[in-house]
Structures are given as structure tokens and as C-alpha cells.
Amino acid sequence: MSDPFDIDNFSADDNPLEAPAESGPPAYMAGLNAPQEEAANTLDGPLLILAGAGTGKTRVLITRLAHILTTGSAFPGQILAVTFTNKAAQEMKERVRAIIGDAVESMYWLGTFHAIGVKIMRNHCDLVGLSSNFTILDSDDQLRLVKQIVRAHDIDEKRFNPRILAGLIDGWKNRGLLPNQVPAGEAEHYAEGKGITFYAEYQARLKSLNAADFGDLILLCLVLFQKNPQVLAEYQRRFRYILVDEYQDTNIAQYLLLRLLAQGHQNICCVGDDDQSIYGWRGAEVGNILRFEQDFAAAKVIRLEQNYRSTKHILGASGGLIEANQNRLGKTLWTETTGGEKVTVNPVWDGREEARVIGEMIEDRQRKGQQLSEMAILVRAGFQTREFEERFLTLGVPHRIVGGYRFYERAEVRDVTSYLRHVNNPGDSLAFERIINVPKRGIGAATVTKLHHISRQENCTLAEAAARIIDRGDLRGKAKNTLGQLLQDFARWRDQARDNDHIALTETILDESGYSEMWRLDKSPDSQGKLENLGELVRAMEPFEGLDDFLEHIQLVMENSQSDVQDKVSIMTLHGAKGLEFETVFLPGWEEDLFPSKKSLEEHGEKGLEEERRLAYVGLTRAKKEAHVFHVASRFLYGKYTSPIPSRFINELPAAHVEIQQSQGMYGQATTSGFSDSPPKWSQGYNNPTQLDRSRAKRQTPRPKGRSTTASAFSIGDRVFHDKFGYGAVLTCDGNKLEVDFEQGSVKKVMDSFVSAA
DNA sequence: CATGCTAGTCTTTTT
DNA sequence: GACTAGCATG
Ligand SMILES: Nc1ncnc2c1ncn2[C@@H]1O[C@H](COP(=O)(O)OP(=O)(O)OP(=O)(O)O)[C@@H](O)[C@H]1O
Numbered sequence: 001m002s003d004p005f006d007i008d009n010f011s012a013d014d015n016p017l018e019a020p021a022e023s024g025p026p027a028y029m030a031g032l033n034a035p036q037e038e039a040a041n042t043l044d045g046p047l048l049i050l051a052g053a054g055t056g057k058t059r060v061l062i063t064r065l066a067h068i069l070t071t072g073s074a075f076p077g078q079i080l081a082v083t084f085t086n087k088a089a090q091e092m093k094e095r096v097r098a099i100i101g102d103a104v105e106s107m108y109w110l111g112t113f114h115a116i117g118v119k120i121m122r123n124h125c126d127l128v129g130l131s132s133n134f135t136i137l138d139s140d141d142q143l144r145l146v147k148q149i150v151r152a153h154d155i156d157e158k159r160f161n162p163r164i165l166a167g168l169i170d171g172w173k174n175r176g177l178l179p180n181q182v183p184a185g186e187a188e189h190y191a192e193g194k195g196i197t198f199y200a201e202y203q204a205r206l207k208s209l210n211a212a213d214f215g216d217l218i219l220l221c222l223v224l225f226q227k228n229p230q231v232l233a234e235y236q237r238r239f240r241y242i243l244v245d246e247y248q249d250t251n252i253a254q255y256l257l258l259r260l261l262a263q264g265h266q267n268i269c270c271v272g273d274d275d276q277s278i279y280g281w282r283g284a285e286v287g288n289i290l291r292f293e294q295d296f297a298a299a300k301v302i303r304l305e306q307n308y309r310s311t312k313h314i315l316g317a318s319g320g321l322i323e324a325n326q327n328r329l330g331k332t333l334w335t336e337t338t339g340g341e342k343v344t345v346n347p348v349w350d351g352r353e354e355a356r357v358i359g360e361m362i363e364d365r366q367r368k369g370q371q372l373s374e375m376a377i378l379v380r381a382g383f384q385t386r387e388f389e390e391r392f393l394t395l396g397v398p399h400r401i402v403g404g405y406r407f408y409e410r411a412e413v414r415d416v417t418s419y420l421r422h423v424n425n426p427g428d429s430l431a432f433e434r435i436i437n438v439p440k441r442g443i444g445a446a447t448v449t450k451l452h453h454i455s456r457q458e459n460c461t462l463a464e465a466a467a468r469i470i471d472r473g474d475l476r477g478k479a480k481n482t483l484g485q486l487l488q489d490f491a492r493w494r495d496q497a498r499d500n501d502h503i504a505l506t507e508t509i510l511d512e513s514g515y516s517e518m519w520r521l522d523k524s525p526d527s528q529g530k531l532e533n534l535g536e537l538v539r540a541m542e543p544f545e546g547l548d549d550f551l552e553h554i555q556l557v558m559e560n561s562q563s564d565v566q567d568k569v570s571i572m573t574l575h576g577a578k579g580l581e582f583e584t585v586f587l588p589g590w591e592e593d594l595f596p597s598k599k600s601l602e603e604h605g606e607k608g609l610e611e612e613r614r615l616a617y618v619g620l621t622r623a624k625k626e627a628h629v630f631h632v633a634s635r636f637l638y639g640k641y642t643s644p645i646p647s648r649f650i651n652e653l654p655a656a657h658v659e660i661q662q663s664q665g666m667y668g669q670a671t672t673s674g675f676s677d678s679p680p681k682w683s684q685g686y687n688n689p690t691q692l693d694r695s696r697a698k699r700q701t702p703r704p705k706g707r708s709t710t711a712s713a714f715s716i717g718d719r720v721f722h723d724k725f726g727y728g729a730v731l732t733c734d735g736n737k738l739e740v741d742f743e744q745g746s747v748k749k750v751m752d753s754f755v756s757a758a
Numbered sequence: 759c760a761t762g763c764t765a766g767t768c769t770t771t772t773t
Numbered sequence: 774g775a776c777t778a779g780c781a782t783g
Contacts, residue, residue: 085772114773138773214773282772381770403772437759444759478759556773575771597770615771638768639774 028066028099032056039302040064042269043073043241046262046296049271050289052333053318053621054309057271058579061243062092064269066099068241076106080239080261082113084246084279086557087402088579089115092245109239113254115556117217120224120235127228128220133548135211135421135428136555140414142166142213144430149201152456153194160191169199173215174283176222176253179203208459210427218253225260236264246579247272247292251283259295266296274329275322276618278575280604280611289329305332309581311340313657314627318620320654325610342659343620343627345590345650350634350641351384355391358586361628362397362569365584372398374583376570378619380595384588385571392569402572408554412519412530413537417554419509420502422463423493424547429455429462436462439518441482447475463487489513502547506538574619585623588630590616591644594637616649629653720757 029037036056039049040063051057065081068074083089089111097104109116118136125132137145146169147162168187172179179200187195206212212220225232242262244250247270250258262268270292277286293299307315315335322328348354362375377388385401392399407413415438421431437443454465469475470484489512496505510516516534519527544550570582589595596612604611620627631646718730729741 112773217773278771281770383769440760442759446759573771594769599770612770636774 026067026070028063028070032060032063033304033306035302035304036060036063039269039304040067042300042302043068043071044265044267046266046292046299047269048247048289048292048299048301049269049304050273050301050329050331051271051304052273052307052331053276053618054307054581055304055333056306056308057273057304058092058095058245060304061245061269061271062095062099065096065243069100069103074240076103077108078238078240079107079109079243080116080241081107081110081243082116082245082258083110084112084249085576085578086112086115087576088112088245091579112556113250113257114214114217117221118552118556120221121212121217124224124228124231127231128224129207130210130212133210133425135209135425135431136217136552137206137209137211137213137430138555139166139214141211141430145205145209146198146202148452149198149205150191153191153198155191155194165190165195165198168195169202170215171283172199173213173219174251174253176219176256178219178223208427208461209429210425211430215253218251218257222253222257222260225257232260233264235261240265240267242268244268244270244272246276248274248277248286248289249279249284250288252285252288253283255285255288255291262296266298268296273331275325275331275614276578278578278611278615278618280607281600286327303331305334307333307335309624310335310621311337311625313340313342314620314623314625316657317343317627317653318617320657321620321649321652322613322617324652325613326606327610341626342657343629343653344659344661345653346628346630346661347646348630348632350632351387351636352391354588354630354632355387358388358588358628358630359391359395359397361586363395370583372567372569374624375586376572376577376580376582376584376622377586377588378572378574378577378622380574380589380597380615382573384594388571388588398566398568400568400570402570403576404572407533407536407540410530410533412533415515416506416510416534416537417551419493419513419515420506420547421551423490423497423505423509424551426463426490426494427461432462435513436466436483436486439514441486442478443483444479447479447483450474463490486513497547500546502544502550503538503541505547506541510534510538574615577622578618581622581624583624584626584628585619586628586630587616587619589635590629590631590647590650591635592647593642593644594635595647596649613649613652616647718757 025037029040032040033056036059039047039060043064049057049060065079068079069076081092083092093104093107093110096107096110104110109119111119121128121130121134122132125134143162143166146166147157150157150160150162150165168190172182172186179196182196182199184196187193191198206216225235239261242258244258249272258268258270272289274286274289277284280286293301310318312335315333319333346357348357358377362372365375366372377385379385382404385404388399389401391397408417415435418431418434421428422435425431433448436448450469451462451465454460454468455462458465458468460468466483467487470480470487475483493505493509493512496508499505516531519530519534522530541550544553570577570580592598595616596609600608600612602608629650631644631650633643635642635644716730720728720730731741
């Protein structure tokens, strides 16, 4: 990797890339509309591009970046370009490459906030109080550390969940607050007000582990700059231009960091959309948009209003939905495109049918020539991907689960990386603790507790504590030998690490530690897969220059970048879909409690609801041509079937842009839809017939409580009444699904809660 | 200290 | 229903 600091070797008037053509706008500007072009041409001074979905914000940002480079206004290494996710960073890099070619490789400072934070911290680790090989802890490690602290203080974990403390600490870090800056009185209710003290202790522990958590990657940079004006000045000079994508998702700490860096030249350009702010739970602060204009008095604001992505109906549906939010800046969006289909709302029976129907629709579109990669299923929560995965596996529909279960989160992979982490950073006691008894070495909880005691008492690492306890002869039997052996092993591995062959090192460790052996002897059916994953891990290490490179990568870039170019349907969360676009988008699971998420509403009330609504807006606006919303009558959740009601968001879609599909096969929809141009107030009750039917059915046919759902309240031959189909006789009974021969002459599958005994 | 069982939690979303 | 932390047992 090129040294980021070598730019000083260049003189200012060296032109890194070709100068633009003499006359007319350069090719990469072609096709931009007037405000877009203005934005791309406004290189100097603070610039805020505030615009709705699909208006070309990202495109403008990238064009502008290309423009800075081609006009020679700055070298690639002098541009700070921040994105929010690794995926977005990758995407931006590729799009810039398409314009400027391989020069993009020297864009050392293009990345996520966190990746950039790490780079800065490694350059100045002495000032940050860490050594350069510091470990980045993920949320799992973080939680374990918090637990240790809570336990050390004899706090009842049942009463004060360590997760809550971890959340509080994250929250403070997101706001840019060190322990001594947290306003007194915050978190009073946690562990009798010890929350802030625990935070301080947590930070101290991180230092002694030579580790930083995700929040630190921003916070410690911020503190570094605040405390060391000369370092800040260095970076202010270095970053001639700052570009920020998805600005609405920055948190306070990130904002403060940007503001410090931009203070000199103020060449900062942020693009964002307040309606797409969906990371509030992670500290994102929409107020940063307003703050930008206040803090940068000279700020120019450009609004983009023409949408190039979606049809009128998709725009109309999503626009109508988002209008239900009170707290928004408000934007206009229009499109030149004509035609297009309405957004469909599809009631289906249950998750399996949801997957079946979507599978069929996908195959149908594929037959008509649409690429699978132009279709996506966007879900609220990760577990929803499963029903599709299972269905598509049997159907043979090529699909890709984006995000999802991550390779580096697998237990066996984490075990191995723990070995590597401890080799790389002997202070990393968390890693040491994880593998101290994996494979089994006869070192149990009692021994580990002893080690913790010593390490606390004598202020040393866990491994040092282990060495001491052996020296002192405080250990008996098997544990003494195996622990001593392990320490020797690590010493030897560290020796070998100096050869800088991290792949050979890993293979040695796998072999000598007995870890591979452990799985080879394991008789469980998945041991084979685990072994394969170990091989996969070693292969994944190949592109990296060294152990530290690799470790940093896996802590920072959790996703497995399977860069296969095969044509596949994407299945991912709504969060993961931000910034992407597809011809056809499927939106399953639009049910109360799932979407909007019950938890979000419980924890954040109206604010939470609005964020959920923005999420729905993001989902709909990913679609270029078609959007299909689904909701089920029966959802399998927490190991049992629930009967959810359709999401309120469905009712909030303006009728003019929506088409309600009549139930596909079996569904208890009795009358026509209750959708209207002016959605009813939620508190007044839900004007969807399915809901009314259901409550009535419940009253009339009480079912025995606690019975398994496979037993129905009806039996074959029962006479029943259905609001739409009238009277009929039950033919078959499968759980709460009934097949009924109606007297009007048809046989229908219906849900038992939609009929009553007659 | 290892193993097997039970009860409780969990499904929001990501760096 | 799946996973896990915590407990009782060998
Ligand atoms: N001037 C233009 N002419 C034609 N197409 C355009 C123009 N500007 C943008 N587009 C297209 O519109 C689509 C959306 O662009 P882009 O992803 O940059 O939007 P965005 O504002 O970042 O969207 P979002 O906020 O929803 O992520 C892209 O397919 C892009 O190519």
C-alpha cells in the first residue's frame, strides 16, 4: 500500500491526471441536468446536496470527485471520501474507476468512517495511547468485556443487563463523549448510577488490552485532533477536498470529526436525504443536515428534484407514504417517465406461500428476459431471509444473501482469528481467553477466574498472569502442563510471525494447537464443514500482505465479499439495500410488529415509527419498475404461529398508485380493500376488513388456549359462515387452514379465524 | 473439569 | 424453533 504521506513530495502544480479538454464540458459530465452539473462543478466551499431518492446524488458525488481529479485540483491521496458501509465504499471505488481508471487505487482515503479512523489512529497510535498493532473489537468482544466489568462489581446481571450498558457506552461514543464528558446524571438508573464509572473502567480496560471498539475508531480520532492541533493541521492540509455520502446517517462524533477537518479550506461536500435516515438507533443524527448550514455559513445548498430511477407509481406510492412523517424537511420529486405498473399489495397465507409466490413471480420475470440481478427481496430482519433461501434452494433459483450470516462470525473462524490476534497482540486477553481451552486443555472456569484475579491485582495481561501462576506453582495437574505448553506455543508462533508469512503461520497454528485435529476427531455432522471453513479461511488470507492487514480487514469488513458475477437474485435487509437499485423489488413481511418493528415502537415511540416508515420509503424507492408488497395472515415467529395484521404502512400508500391483489388461493379476505386517499388515523382502528373479520371470528369461536396450532377449532363436516362466501361445510382441516365447500358453489381454502360456526 | 440437561432469551437494523 | 448460559451430574 502506498504511503499516504508521500504526497508532500509532489509540487502543487504537478498535474496528476490529464487536464480537461479545452472546450465544452468533459465527457463524464454528459447527461447531467442543470442542478446536478452545478453541484459537480462547485468544487470549492461547503456544499450540501439535499435530495430525495433516485435523484442522482451518488452520481453527482462521483462525478464531482472525478472532476476534482481531472482538473488537477487535487491528487487522489488528497481527497477524503467517506461512505457509510463497506459496500458503498466498494461501489464508489468501482464507479470512480470507470471514470478515471486505475488512479483510483491511490485514493488511500476512500472508505468508511471506521476504516479511515483506523488509518489515522495507526499513524498516531502513540498519541492515542495504543500501540500500532492494536486490536479492533467487535460487538461480541465488547459485550464480553462489559460483562466482565459488571461482574467484577457484583452487579446483578439479571437486573442490569450488560447489553444495556454496552448500548449506553456506544451511545456516548456516538455523541463524541469521553467518560469525563458525559453529563452527570445520565444513565442514573443503571446499576445505581455507576454507568459512567463503568464506562471509564471500560475505556481503561481497552487501553490495557491494546484494543479499540468500533466507537473508539471515531471517538479517539476526534480526541486526537482536539488535543493535538498540529496533527489536525496536518490532516486539514492533506485533505484538500472532503466528500461525504449518505450524510443523513452520520452521528455526532462523525460530524464533529468532519467539521474539524473541514475547518480550514471548507471544501466539504455532503449529500444526503433526511427521508432516508435509517440509522438513528446507531446514533445517526438527522439534525446534522441543519447543522451543516449553520456551522458552515457560506454553505451552498443544491436540491435535486428530478428522479431518474422509478416510475410515477412507485414515486407516488413512496412519496405518499413518507408524507405521514411529521419531522421532515420536505422535498419535491418528479419524473419524466410515463407508464409503469402500480405498486401491488399481495395478501398471502403464510411465510411459505410468500416465498412460493415471490419465487413464481421471479421465474416469470426471468422468462420474460429480466436479469435475476435486477430483482431483489428486501426484508426487515435477517431471519426473514430463511424462508426464501429454503424455497429457492428447492426451486433452483440462483440467489445471493447479502449480509446475512457472516463468514468471520462463525465460531471456528473466530477461534482461529483469536489465536492470530493473540499472536499479533499479546495484550489481547479477550482473544487469549477465548481459546485458552479450545481445544480442551483441562483449563476450566476456576482456573480462568484465578487468572483474571491475578491480572486485575497485578495489572498484567491474562497470558502474563498465566505465566506467573505457573511460576508460583499455584496450579495442579493437567492444567499446569497444558497451560505452560500453550504459552510456549505462543512464544514460538510469535517467533515465526517475524517471517511475515501469515499463511504458513496460520497453518502451523492450526496444526500445533491441535485445533484442526479437534474437528477431525469430532463426530458431529457439521465438523466436516468446519474443517472446510478453516481451509477457506486460509485461502481468504492470501490477498493480504501480512497478519495485521488481514486482522484489520476481518474486524472492519465483516461481510464476505464473494465477488461472483453470476446472475442472482439479491436477498437482503432493507438497511443493506440503501443506495442500491433494482428493476423489481419484493417487499415481504409488511405486518404490524414485524414491520414496523414492535421493538422500535416500544423503545422509541413516534420517533421509532417514523424511522420505520423511512425504511419502508427506502425499500420502495429501490425499485425502478416494479414494487410488490406482501403480508401474511399467519407468520411463524418465536417458534409459534401468530396472526399478524397488515402493516399500517400498507394503508398509508395512496390508493391511486396501489393495486391490491386479490388473495392468492387461500386467504380470508372478505370484502374489497379499505384503502383510501386519506388514510385513517391509526388510533381510530384499522380500516382493513381482514382485521375486523378476525376480531369477530375470535369472539364467536373461542379456541382452547395453549393448544398446539395443528389442532383446529373445527372438524370435518362442520357448518360454518364466512363474510364473503357465506355458508358452507368444512371439507378438510389442516391446522388452522380449512377447506370449505360453500353453498354458493365453490370450494375455497380459508383460515379458520375468518369463519365462524354456524 | 467435562458433559448433558433445562430454562430462558431471542429476531431489528451495522460499523 | 434454535441457541445459549447456567446448573446438576459424572
Ligand atoms: N442526469 C441523469 N440522467 C440519467 N440518469 C441519471 C441522471 N442522474 C442520475 N441518474 C440515474 O438515476 C439513478 C439513481 O442515481 P443515484 O444512485 O446516484 O441516486 P441517489 O440520489 O444516490 O439515490 P438514493 O438516495 O436513493 O440512493 C441511477 O441509475 C443513475 O444512473
